[in-house]
Amino acid sequence: MIYRNQCLPRLYLPRGEGGLGLSEINHQHRATIVSIGQYLRSSQNDTLSIVYEHQETRASRTTSVTQLAKHFGQGCLSDEDETPNKCATEIARKSRQKYTETFQQMNLKEWDQHQCAKYFGGELSQEYIDKEGSLEWLKRGALHHDQERVIMAGHDQELMTNAFKKMARISNDNKCRFCHTELESVGHLISSCKVLGDGY
Ligand SMILES: [Zn+2]
Structure with missing residues (x-):
């Protein structure tokens, strides 16, 4: 999808932010664990409380979904007192959203620090640039991926000039x-x- 040495985090940023909007499999896996862990933590259901208890106290750290959720989603999980009267599904969705936002912030930061690609990213956020208009072609998604790749390589200063x-x-x-x-x-x-x- 991209040329060698091109900015990898751009693949996973939303198209409206200048990325290709692809799913990163490792992130999706971890986001699902964060979401399920939060769901078990917040559920008021008696049977699920037993499952939560088991995951917290008996399951090993490498297989426990609630312990892995704490490990991956530090700062993204909510405790009961922070979310009174909300259903577990909604709280789990929020935690997943927060985790994804953190992932995208990290991608934006990496793009910002990329040796060659940072110039285009920096230029996009300037006041005199119509960011939405500049990324309209990407959002429409009407080009073949080979064409998108060449344009993005141009942005990232990775063409064989x-x-x-x-x-x-x-x-x-x-x-x-x-x-x-x-x-x-x-x-x-x-x-x-x-x-x-x-x-x-
Ligand atoms: Zn010339």
Whole structure:
């Protein structure tokens, strides 16, 4: 889905945030455990209380759903006194939502710190950028995944431009293949090469 060295967390961010909106399997697995753990913790049902008790006191730490939920979902689980008069299903849904928000915050942070991809992410949040309009094509999802991949590689500065090749020590020449004077970056090819700008 992406090129080597491209920004992996972008795959899992929602399309409205500039990601591809895919599910990350490990996250989904853990989010389900957090949700079930919270459900057992909050349920008022007598039989489920026995299950909760068993999971807390008798099941091993590596198989107990409530103990694993505490391990994965630190800061996302609620106690009974924090959620009075709410049904267990609703509380479990909230905990899962909170856990997913934490995961997406982590993805955004990683994108923000990515050596090459951080520039596009930073630019998207500028005041003079129409973020919604800029990501409309992604939200529509009308392109083939190969096309989406090339566009995103352009965003992330991971296309095989001469600047990239020199940085990766594939060649020594980092000048533009058209004008032969400026550094050949994605930004240069798209918007500032004089030769390409003349209609070539
Ligand atoms: Zn040029």
